[in-house]
Amino acid sequence: MSRKPVTTRTGRFFRLAGMTGSVASSYAARKARGLFSEESEESRHEYYSRMAEEIVDTLGELKGAVMKVGQIASQTQDFLPRELTDALQRLQKEAPAMEFAVIRQQIESELGDSVENLFASVDETPYAAASIGQVHAGQLIDGRQVVIKIQYPGVDRSCDSDLRQLRTALRLGGLLKMPKESVDDLFNEVRDRLHEELDYENEARNIHHFAQQHGGDDGILIPEAIPERSSRRVLTMEKVEGDHISEVTRERYDQDTINLIGHRIFRTMADGLFRHRCIHGDPHAGNFAYRPDGTVILYDFGCVKTLRPSTVAAYRHCIIDALNEDYAALDQHLIHLGARVEDHPPVDPEYYRMWRDIFYQPLDPANQPYDYGQSDLHQQVAANTRSVFQYLNAFKPPVESILIDRMIAGHYWMMKRLGVKTDFRPLLEEYLTDGE
Numbered sequence: 001m002s003r004k005p006v007t008t009r010t011g012r013f014f015r016l017a018g019m020t021g022s023v024a025s026s027y028a029a030r031k032a033r034g035l036f037s038e039e040s041e042e043s044r045h046e047y048y049s050r051m052a053e054e055i056v057d058t059l060g061e062l063k064g065a066v067m068k069v070g071q072i073a074s075q076t077q078d079f080l081p082r083e084l085t086d087a088l089q090r091l092q093k094e095a096p097a098m099e100f101a102v103i104r105q106q107i108e109s110e111l112g113d114s115v116e117n118l119f120a121s122v123d124e125t126p127y128a129a130a131s132i133g134q135v136h137a138g139q140l141i142d143g144r145q146v147v148i149k150i151q152y153p154g155v156d157r158s159c160d161s162d163l164r165q166l167r168t169a170l171r172l173g174g175l176l177k178m179p180k181e182s183v184d185d186l187f188n189e190v191r192d193r194l195h196e197e198l199d200y201e202n203e204a205r206n207i208h209h210f211a212q213q214h215g216g217d218d219g220i221l222i223p224e225a226i227p228e229r230s231s232r233r234v235l236t237m238e239k240v241e242g243d244h245i246s247e248v249t250r251e252r253y254d255q256d257t258i259n260l261i262g263h264r265i266f267r268t269m270a271d272g273l274f275r276h277r278c279i280h281g282d283p284h285a286g287n288f289a290y291r292p293d294g295t296v297i298l299y300d301f302g303c304v305k306t307l308r309p310s311t312v313a314a315y316r317h318c319i320i321d322a323l324n325e326d327y328a329a330l331d332q333h334l335i336h337l338g339a340r341v342e343d344h345p346p347v348d349p350e351y352y353r354m355w356r357d358i359f360y361q362p363l364d365p366a367n368q369p370y371d372y373g374q375s376d377l378h379q380q381v382a383a384n385t386r387s388v389f390q391y392l393n394a395f396k397p398p399v400e401s402i403l404i405d406r407m408i409a410g411h412y413w414m415m416k417r418l419g420v421k422t423d424f425r426p427l428l429e430e431y432l433t434d435g436e
Contacts, residue, residue: 012158016165019058023051024172031174045083051173052087059166082385084175097134100124103150110231118229122148128286132198132302137239144238146226149200151233156198163191182396189399193281197302200235206301207237213276214298219264221297242289242297245417252292255421260294262372262420266427268296269411273404274316274431277307281403283410285417305403311337315401320432322360327352339398347394354384363425373419377412 030047103126104115111118122138129135133151140146167187170176176183196202204225211222221240229236248258265288272279280287282303289297314337321330327349334340340347358380362370388395398405 012154013161013165015058016162016169019054020165020169020172022054023169023175026051027172027174048081048083048175049087051175052081052084055084055169055173056087080170080175097126097129098152100136102153103134103136106150106153107148107234110234111229119146119148130286133233138236140226140229140236144226146229146236147223147239148229149235149237151198151200156195156233159194159198160191163187163194179396185399186397186402189402193303193305193403196304199232200230200302201232203235203300203302204230206304209278210280210298210301210304213272213278214268217264217268217271219260219293219295220268221295222301223297223299240289240297242291242295244289245285245414248290248418253290255419257292257294258418258420259422261290261296261418262415262422263424263427264294264296265411265414266424268298269407270427270431273307273407274312274434277309277312279305279307279403279407281305281407283407283414285414288414303403307404308400311400311404315404316432319428322352322356323363325353325356327356334395337398338400339395341394341396344394347391351387351391354387358384363428365425368423368425369421370423371419371421372412372415373421375412375416 026047107115107118107122115122120139120141120143123136125136127135127137127147132155133149135147135149138146138148167176167183171183204227207222207225211224214220214222221242223237223240226236226238243252248261253261269279269283280298280301280303282300287298287300289299291297314333317333318330318337321327321333328346330352331340331346335342358377361367361377362372362375364370
């Protein structure tokens with residue numbers, strides 16, 4: 001159902017300020033009660049759940065930067081209360097569309113002519129809706145089928161103030177479990193990536209770059225941008241269709257084809273990380289499509305990060321250390337990666353061993369071929385999340401590599417939903433030895 005958008009900076013400010021005031025008042029009342037009695041686990045859970053609902057409802061209504069931050073924050077489970085990360089995960093799915101009158105006005109304002117003069121047709125029902133914009137199918141005057149990505153009005157102008165308000169709300173609500181320096185680094189990284197993602201001209205350049213990067217890769221398709229119907233807030237691309245992941249059924253895709261798709265996805269991810277040092281940082285199911293011949297189609301190149309060579313080297317060494325169970329070296333390479341606090345004493349190797357044993361399962365020769373469809377790694381991770389609190393002061397958000405973690409987590413979920421059943425260890429070792 002369409003919702004009337006909050007498109008002015010003032011309107012967004014007051015909506016977020018209202019949420020911040022409510023969250024801060026609740027936290028102050030909670031602290032006051034704590035002066036007179038010890039807080040129970042049930043009371044703490046109730047507080048976090050109530051705060052989570054209010055924050056998520058507001059972010060979902062406002063869309064834009066705060067909704068995107070909510071999606072990213074849902075994956076940083078070590079630094080936010082579990083109740084909040086669970087609620088924030090809804091923002092991955094909930095993106096109600098805006099009415100077409102708003103979309104029409106944005107297209108005409110950006111491209112300088114009426115929709116009728118710019119396109120032979122535009123479907124008023126959105127093809128997809130997301131946090132900072134939505135996509136409509138259309139046809140150019142010359143007959144080419146296209147998709148048009150339109151940014152919601154006011155989102156880019158409100159980005160920085162939205163982020164400041166959200167950060168304030170999380171801080172005043174007692175919901176940020178990390179030092180101020182780490183908060184600064186995290187929000188600066190998110191802001192920089194969002195500024196890039198809000199610039200559709202930058203995305204058009206990313207599309208061209210990735211098309212060149214994967215031009216020789218069999219079975220990988222990247223739609224072409226159409227510059228004459230694009231601007232900073234409107235991006236028109238050729239329509240390249242495939243099946244959504246929900247349509248990849250055993251009636252149309254046999255196991256060999258699914259495994260081929262899995263290998264192509266893995267190579268695309270690993271090439272970007274280890275060889276090109278340029279990654280697609282938003283690999284959720286809606287940004288990929290498939291064909292029964294094993295073709296993989298990549299969409300949405302707004303969230304792209306170019307990595308420093310030192311970051312890639314440290315990440316590679318962390319994987320090698322974990323595979324070799326060299327936990328002293330792993331501790332040092334996590335410091336180089338920016339994930340471990342340098343002046344904190346070394347972390348107990350048993351803590352690293354626990355996490356290594358979980359993440360090693362898909363690579364264990366005894367488990368091959370590994371059945372991602374039956375994998376419960378995410379449940380094992382969730383079951384051990386509380387152990388993080390024991391070493392909370394030893395770690396910090398790995399700002400430079402946070403999108404790498406997001407990319408890998410997104411690919412895990414795609415492998416699981418596709419039902420890939422294969423051994424990626426030999427492929428991974430190719431990339432690990434490349435850097436030696």
